[in-house]
Amino acid sequence: MRMKNIQHLKRISRISRICIALLILASCSGQHVARTSQRSLVVRTALMEPEAMVYARAFENRTGIKVEVVRQSTGVMLSFLKFQRDNAVDTTIDVVFGGPADAYVIGAREGLFEKYISPERANIARDHMDKDGCWTGVYLGSIGFAVSPKRLKELGLSTPTCWDDLLSPKLRGEISMANPVSSGTGYTILATLAQIMGKDQALLYLKALDSNILDYPGSGAMPGKLVGLGQIAVGILFSHDVLAFRQQGYDIDLVFPKEGTGFEIGGIAIVRGTKKLDEAKRFVDFMLSAEGQNLYAAMGEFRLPTNRLATIPLGAVAFSKVNVIEYDVTWAAVNKDYLLDEWISATGDAGGE
Numbered sequence: 001m002r003m004k005n006i007q008h009l010k011r012i013s014r015i016s017r018i019c020i021a022l023l024i025l026a027s028c029s030g031q032h033v034a035r036t037s038q039r040s041l042v043v044r045t046a047l048m049e050p051e052a053m054v055y056a057r058a059f060e061n062r063t064g065i066k067v068e069v070v071r072q073s074t075g076v077m078l079s080f081l082k083f084q085r086d087n088a089v090d091t092t093i094d095v096v097f098g099g100p101a102d103a104y105v106i107g108a109r110e111g112l113f114e115k116y117i118s119p120e121r122a123n124i125a126r127d128h129m130d131k132d133g134c135w136t137g138v139y140l141g142s143i144g145f146a147v148s149p150k151r152l153k154e155l156g157l158s159t160p161t162c163w164d165d166l167l168s169p170k171l172r173g174e175i176s177m178a179n180p181v182s183s184g185t186g187y188t189i190l191a192t193l194a195q196i197m198g199k200d201q202a203l204l205y206l207k208a209l210d211s212n213i214l215d216y217p218g219s220g221a222m223p224g225k226l227v228g229l230g231q232i233a234v235g236i237l238f239s240h241d242v243l244a245f246r247q248q249g250y251d252i253d254l255v256f257p258k259e260g261t262g263f264e265i266g267g268i269a270i271v272r273g274t275k276k277l278d279e280a281k282r283f284v285d286f287m288l289s290a291e292g293q294n295l296y297a298a299m300g301e302f303r304l305p306t307n308r309l310a311t312i313p314l315g316a317v318a319f320s321k322v323n324v325i326e327y328d329v330t331w332a333a334v335n336k337d338y339l340l341d342e343w344i345s346a347t348g349d350a351g352g353e
Contacts (some may be wrong), residue, residue, distance in 0.1 A: 074184030185220025191263025
């Protein structure tokens with residue numbers, strides 16, 4: 001399998017940008033304060049760790065509160081919180097950050113989060129948050145296709161412009177999407193198709209698409225890397241990740257399916273039972289603020305901020321430019337178990353990170 005050949009990815013451009021962002025943050029006047037070793041947080045995030053570390057270090061520079069970042073896919077992160085609750089284990093996590101909001105809706109219903117109404121929510125749309133304060137949206141992102149022009153030319157194919165184009169027999173073994181069992185990105189794709197086509201038709205579609213799938217990685221961004229490296233022709237993932245890979249120099253194009261596409265509200269929440277509640281509230285406030293969300297643009301990311309006062313990154317694709325469906329996050333949460341069970345039956349893949 002070609003996945004096994006991918007051991008060393010090109011990270012120089014991204015690492016350089018992150019290092020520059022960290023240097024800028026460290027030099028910001030009036031923000032760096034003395035560290036207090038007793039003040040710390042553990043944040044689990046669905047974001048890639050280098051990106052999450054930029055936000056963590058910016059917060060440390062602002063507050064002096066040290067942040068330990070641990071990366072996990074959204075599904076795995078939620079399962080861990082459930083395990084802690086079900087086994088009466090004191091939480092080792094203070095904040096969860098990133099990943100689609102359907103997981104946060106489920107977490108709120110199961111009592112996994114502390115309620116907190118941040119003052120920064122005044123600048124965020126009501127449909128991008130839980131009304132009771134269990135979670136709040138910290139960024140937005142739409143689903144798109146990452147395509148390799150070179151690989152498509154080799155296959156004698158034109159650029160796919162709709163979901164049905166991905167069923168071409170010429171694309172056998174040429175497509176990748178994240179596993180919806182472990183990945184929030186993967187589940188957003190599944191729930192998007194179910195809302196566009198209807199549940200039964202979407203599952204039939206995904207069963208047919210399975211013939212063209214090379215692999216279902218646990219990471220939502222991995223399909224974009226495979227496309228960028230020329231290993232496959234098409235990846236299905238969030239558009240901001242596609243744009244980030246293209247900025248790094250990969251030969252990759254972004255396409256949105258003309259029938260419509262779904263999106264994520266990336267969430268942030270305080271874990272119930274944290275012993276660092278005050279520190280956790282400050283981290284949530286920071287990431288919901290314009291200052292925190294302006295880091296997306298500062299470090300060359302393409303996430304859309306939820307705070308209306310924050311800067312939209314140059315080159316990011318606004319929802320107004322895309323045929324975005326009225327994606328129902330609550331519906332996605334309510335139907336998650338059913339859709340995942342049926343997807344596993346259709347594809348024979350139980351997932352895992």
